[in-house]
Amino acid sequence: MxxxxxxxxxxxxxxxxxxxxxxxxxxxxxxxxxxxxxxxxxxxxxxxxNASARSLATGRSNTLAMVVPEPDGRVFSDPFFGLAVAGINAGLSGTDMQLVMVFASRPDRSGAVVDFLLEGRVAGAIIVSHHRSDGLVAAAASLPIPTVFLGAPLLRTSDRRAYFVDTDNTAGARLAAERMMATGVRRPATVAGPLDMAAALDRMTGFADPFEAAGLEVAVAHGDYTRESGARAAAELLDRDPTIDGIFAASDLMAQGVMDTLHDRNIPIGDQVKVIGFDDFEAAAQTHPPLTTIVNPAVELGRQATLMVLNLVEGRDTPSPVILPVELHVRQSG
Structure with a gap:
């Protein structure tokens, strides 16, 4: 028909x-x-x-782009991205906007992504999980379309003002440190994320500052938010100092990797070594023992980023940044 x-x-x-x-x-x-x-x-x-015809008539696209500068394997294995998409779709509810996903999984792809965004096919863009090294933060300054970062960008003084939504990463990591101090941790360590991501730096310093104020040094190793990198970083930390009694991982996936290493070494989790993660996605309650972690409201982050970019598309007053509060969910691991 x-x-x-x-x-x-x-x-x-x-x-x-x-x-x-x-x-x-x-x-x-x-x-x-x-x-x-x-x-x-x-x-x-x-x-x-017909949405396409309407776009031609009005001179404005009815499409938003979600740009993800991460390897495909991480996008499909990390629950954060699926939850962020759910939040973006919730933010689009009741509008005629549709969502396209644009992958920039290699540094040499950022130019092609920017070219796509410059072609006028999208009304705005949400850039998720960006690194300073991927070039998208600087490139966003040249985009003539509304652009919102999901997660604070690392900005240079020459960069224009950026619109972004984020979790209060510093406060969340501080909650993890305060919990560990209250439970007797005196040889703390952290598995931090990549140094070219603002969230990783905020979580690392937010965890370290309370301990350093108490005269305790925090050992640091780095991962890339994957379970495998968490396991490797935990092994590195324990090889350097077998007396470590608390490890804060900057994501739940890395915390699961930390727990893998502790299990392999027959180190009791929650007794000999406390473990705290950051995300509180579904798997956190299913680890052995269940994982103490900071809640990262990924769905609400996606929804708020969408509301922000839609406000920019419509030319409305748009406060930025939007920083979402955090809380600690205590379970047996820490």
Whole structure:
């Protein structure tokens, strides 16, 4: 069965194609009786406006891009990305906007991604999990479309003001440190994320500062937010200092890797070594023992980033940054 067209609705309602187009767009200048006839024809025929045609007519795309500069394997294995997409879709609810995902998994792909964004196919972009080394922060300064970062970017003084939403990473890591200090940890360590990500730096310093204020040094190793890197970093830390009695991992996946290493070495988790993660995704309650962790509101981050970019698209006043609060979920690991 052929999909009804604007012309079909116009013939059925006995009005011009232009009048139907105005009613479908929500133009309040159409007389009430005429608008009612058009609306009845739309309902009877099951007409659905063509988004592409509407974009051409208005000169504005109805598409947002979610740009992810991470390897494909991490995108599909880390729950954060799926939850962020769910939040973005929630933010798009009730709009005519659609979402496309753009992957920039290698540094040499950032130029192609920027070219795509410059072609006018999208009304705005949300850049997720960016690194300073991927070039997208600097490139965003040249984009003529509204751009929002999900996660604070590492900015140079020459960069323009950036719009972003983020979790209060520093406060979350401080909660982890305070919990460990309260439970008697005196040889603390952290598995931090990559140094070219603002979240990694904030979580590392937020954890270290309370211990250093108490005269205790924090050992540091780095991972890339994967479970495997957490296991390697934990092994490195324990090889350097077998007396470590508390490890804060900057993500739940890395915390699971830390626990893998502790299990392999028959080190009791929660007794001999406390472990705290950062995310509180579903798997955190299913580890052995269940993982103490900081809540990272990934769905709400995605929703807030979407609201921010839609405000920018519509030219509305848009406060930035939006920083979401955190809380600690205590379980047996820490």
């Amino acid at each position: 052929m999909r009804p067209t604007l012309e079909d609705v116009a013939r059925h309602a006995g009005v011009s194609r232009a009048t139907v187009s105005r009613v479908v767009r929500g133009d309040v200048g159409v007389a009430g009786e005429t608008a009612a006839k058009v609306s009845a024809a739309v309902a009877k025929l099951g007409y659905v406006p």
